[in-house]
Amino acid sequence: MSEPTSASELDREQDYLFLLYGRLDAVKAEAQRELEKVRMGTAGGTHQARSERDAMARIYEDRIAQLREVNDRLAFGRLETTEGDLRYIGRIGLRDADLQPLLLDWRVPQASAFYQATAAHPLGIRARRHLSTQGRSITRIEDEVLDATGLDDRPLTGESALMAALTAQRTGRMQDIVGTIQAEQDRIIRSDLRGVMVVQGGPGTGKTAVALHRAAYLLYTFRERLASSGLLVVGPSRSFLQYIEQVLPSLGETGVVLSSVGGLYPGVDARADDAPETAAVKGSARMTDLLRRAVASRQVAPAEPQSVWIDNERLEVHPGLIQRAIQKAQDSRKPHNEARNTFVSSALAALTNQLVDQLREGGDTIDSDDVRMLREDLRSSHDVRVLLNTAWLPLTPEKLLRDLYARPQWLATLTPSWPAERRALLERDRDAEFTVSDVPLLDEAAELLGEAPTQTDASEKEARRQRKRDIENAEQAIANMDVEGMVSAEALADGFAESGPRLTAAERAATDRSWTYGHIVVDEAQELTPMQWRLLRRRAPLRSFTIVGDIAQASSSSAAGTWGEAIRALTDDFRLEELTVNYRTPAQIAELAERIAEEHGLRITRSRSVRESEWAPVRIVAAAPVVAQALVDAVEADRAISTAGTLAVIAPDADVPELHRALSARFGPLVGLGVDGLQAAITVMGPRTSKGLEFDSVVVVDPDGIIGAEPRGVSSLYVALTRATQRLTMITRTADMF
Numbered sequence: 001m002s003e004p005t006s007a008s009e010l011d012r013e014q015d016y017l018f019l020l021y022g023r024l025d026a027v028k029a030e031a032q033r034e035l036e037k038v039r040m041g042t043a044g045g046t047h048q049a050r051s052e053r054d055a056m057a058r059i060y061e062d063r064i065a066q067l068r069e070v071n072d073r074l075a076f077g078r079l080e081t082t083e084g085d086l087r088y089i090g091r092i093g094l095r096d097a098d099l100q101p102l103l104l105d106w107r108v109p110q111a112s113a114f115y116q117a118t119a120a121h122p123l124g125i126r127a128r129r130h131l132s133t134q135g136r137s138i139t140r141i142e143d144e145v146l147d148a149t150g151l152d153d154r155p156l157t158g159e160s161a162l163m164a165a166l167t168a169q170r171t172g173r174m175q176d177i178v179g180t181i182q183a184e185q186d187r188i189i190r191s192d193l194r195g196v197m198v199v200q201g202g203p204g205t206g207k208t209a210v211a212l213h214r215a216a217y218l219l220y221t222f223r224e225r226l227a228s229s230g231l232l233v234v235g236p237s238r239s240f241l242q243y244i245e246q247v248l249p250s251l252g253e254t255g256v257v258l259s260s261v262g263g264l265y266p267g268v269d270a271r272a273d274d275a276p277e278t279a280a281v282k283g284s285a286r287m288t289d290l291l292r293r294a295v296a297s298r299q300v301a302p303a304e305p306q307s308v309w310i311d312n313e314r315l316e317v318h319p320g321l322i323q324r325a326i327q328k329a330q331d332s333r334k335p336h337n338e339a340r341n342t343f344v345s346s347a348l349a350a351l352t353n354q355l356v357d358q359l360r361e362g363g364d365t366i367d368s369d370d371v372r373m374l375r376e377d378l379r380s381s382h383d384v385r386v387l388l389n390t391a392w393l394p395l396t397p398e399k400l401l402r403d404l405y406a407r408p409q410w411l412a413t414l415t416p417s418w419p420a421e422r423r424a425l426l427e428r429d430r431d432a433e434f435t436v437s438d439v440p441l442l443d444e445a446a447e448l449l450g451e452a453p454t455q456t457d458a459s460e461k462e463a464r465r466q467r468k469r470d471i472e473n474a475e476q477a478i479a480n481m482d483v484e485g486m487v488s489a490e491a492l493a494d495g496f497a498e499s500g501p502r503l504t505a506a507e508r509a510a511t512d513r514s515w516t517y518g519h520i521v522v523d524e525a526q527e528l529t530p531m532q533w534r535l536l537r538r539r540a541p542l543r544s545f546t547i548v549g550d551i552a553q554a555s556s557s558s559a560a561g562t563w564g565e566a567i568r569a570l571t572d573d574f575r576l577e578e579l580t581v582n583y584r585t586p587a588q589i590a591e592l593a594e595r596i597a598e599e600h601g602l603r604i605t606r607s608r609s610v611r612e613s614e615w616a617p618v619r620i621v622a623a624a625p626v627v628a629q630a631l632v633d634a635v636e637a638d639r640a641i642s643t644a645g646t647l648a649v650i651a652p653d654a655d656v657p658e659l660h661r662a663l664s665a666r667f668g669p670l671v672g673l674g675v676d677g678l679q680a681a682i683t684v685m686g687p688r689t690s691k692g693l694e695f696d697s698v699v700v701v702d703p704d705g706i707i708g709a710e711p712r713g714v715s716s717l718y719v720a721l722t723r724a725t726q727r728l729t730m731i732t733r734t735a736d737m738f
């Protein structure tokens with residue numbers, strides 16, 4: 001129930017808002033002063049003192065940047081408790097000069113009632129107020145009274161503020177929803193950090209929004225733990241990351257690693273997708289076994305005895321000698337490259353013995369110094385190196401995988417039980433680029449191979465030692481400089497890096513394959529393959545995960561039908577939450593999309609749309625060769641309604657170039673293409689690119705073609721049809737279609 005708002009109430013809130021901004025300015029100015037003080041500190045001092053000062057300066061700079069980020073919509077809510085106390089809720093917490101709270105950070109427990117209190121469960125709250133602002137001005141107040149008797153529980157909170165957010169024009173970038181989070185979403189956002197939580201919800205139910213706000217909540221609540229280990233957010237594609245990348249900074253969080261599934265193996269930024277059938281093979285758990293066998297097949301004794309020459313002495317090496325060394329190395333159970341050390345030293349020891357025996361039999365006298373020298377001769381002998389390398393070559397994951405794909409005969413010996421067609425799917429050129437589905441295979445191979453012995457090993461060890469020293473120094477500096485609680489030793493140590501750019505925990509994590517994160521958030525998780533889950537499991541051994549997705553939107557032919565199956569490679573112990581309200585798609589569009597999906601046999605979770613659209617979905621019938629013209633006309637008609645906001649044309653991949661040309665001929669630079677065109681007013685893309693995104697208006701071209709283009713084409717069509725926040729047009733080939 002809303003109470004009328006008097007002008008004096010508006011004035012009062014305006015005064016309070018001025019007070020808050022005044023305080024924000026003061027805190028910023030204070031940080032600025034501190035920064036200057038640190039910068040002006042004596043230039044001399046030890047190197048350690050200088051780098052400590054630099055680190056402190058950077059911390060103040062970050063703080064100032066963070067305070068700037070929260071300038072927009074600083075405060076958005078107010079709670080009135082049954083005792084008559086007022087609590088203001090905003091993006092960050094602020095206190096006055098006497099440390100009395102002026103504004104509560106939305107993530108603190110005392111703020112949760114803002115999102116969760118209802119008439120039936122008021123949680124000690126009498127009234128909730130949503131404040132809408134523009135710049136530093138209050139534009140609107142919306143009140144809900146919670147203690148009135150006989151009130152039905154209302155499904156939505158802050159309805160006007162919510163509707164204003166939902167009908168706002170889209171910009172091509174996702175916005176935060178911190179002012180209008182709904183109760184069912186808030187429960188998920190604040191759920192326990194531990195364990196694996198899966199959030200299932202139909203299109204537009206706020207899964208992505210919830211996942212990102214949860215990341216911000218966890219970082220705030222478990223700052224110490226997560227700031228040093230990092231938090232990883234995994235999205236399906238580059239386009240998706242671009243779409244969400246501003247949300248966390250707008251919530252004041254910058255220390256998060258965002259990665260697409262193609263970017264999870266440091267050093268490889270895979271963008272190309274394999275054909276669906278190939279991706280399905282590469283994603284299946286059977287690849288683990290294949291890689292294991294591939295590595296084992298690189299540990300082989302020669303079939304015949306081999307001759308090696310040491311100076312003028314011929315040594316005949318029996319396969320058994322090599323085999324025994326291999327066995328010993330395998331028994332160590334270390335990864336291939338690390339176990340190779342055992343292999344080499346054990347083979348060299350046996351060869352030395354054989355050589356010594358042979359020389360002694362020939363009448364030579366050999367003492368222990370001679371033995372050592374002979375061993376060195378063997379180690380540096382070209383013949384011996386070839387022999388040992390042939391039996392056990394150091395390998396990189398990249399080489400192993402390229403060999404596997406480019407050598408069909410080897411692949412065939414490793415996969416005797418595979419049908420030839422399946423093997424053929426893996427074959428390709430040695431220099432073909434790695435694809436998104438190769439990434440977990442490279443990672444799995446890296447796990448089996450271990451670190452190749454390189455020059456960098458020693459320097460990495462030294463870097464780790466230096467880091468430890470930096471953290472100890474930082475702890476000391478924090479105690480000395482009296483800034484306890486303001487900065488963690490880890491963050492301060494980040495600033496001590498003596499050369500090169502400063503790296504945050506997040507940045508270091510992104511470049512280090514062996515990094516383990518404190519928490520991983522996975523969006524569009526229905527798309528992940530068992531091999532990708534295995535990779536993520538290695539990145540978070542404590543198994544603290546937030547997994548959001550919609551099983552019905554899965555596009556892979558091998559996609560699982562339940563979450564239990566989908567994430568089996570990660571765990572079988574998880575809690576399932578559901579989101580049931582569709583915030584994006586107006587009811588008419590959602591109903592159409594759901595009907596089409598169900599008619600084509602897709603099992604979907606129906607959700608409840610919170611609003612109707614002014615515009616009914618439009619259907620146009622046009623077959624080749626007039627499809628492009630029909631599309632231009634449809635876009636023209638849509639722009640006659642509104643040219644503001646974004647419009648996406650989603651078509652079968654094969655038709656995208658031609659449709660892009662036709663639209664460009666008419667609308668020129670207003671038209672963008674695929675991922676790189678997301679900021680354009682009109683963007684043409686295939687259904688996969690549109691995954692997770694949304695637009696004011698969507699034109700779906702040839703829905704039947706989208707269905708026919710791939711094994712789970714219906715899912716792709718369902719995704720395409722549910723991207724619109726306002727208007728949907730379908731261009732179909734025949735009148736009886738749909």
Ligand SMILES: Nc1ncnc2c1ncn2[C@@H]1O[C@H](COP(=O)(O)OP(=O)(O)OP(=O)(O)O)[C@@H](O)[C@H]1O
Nearest residue numbers: 177180181182203204205206207208209583584692
């Ligand atoms: N509580 C809320 N307040 C304001 N806007 C919201 C709220 N919840 C969701 N939205 C908006 O609804 C839209 C859909 O949200 P989101 O993209 O997170 O859905 P999704 O479940 O991930 O969708 P899909 O599965 O289709 O990708 C977004 O514009 C989001 O900002």
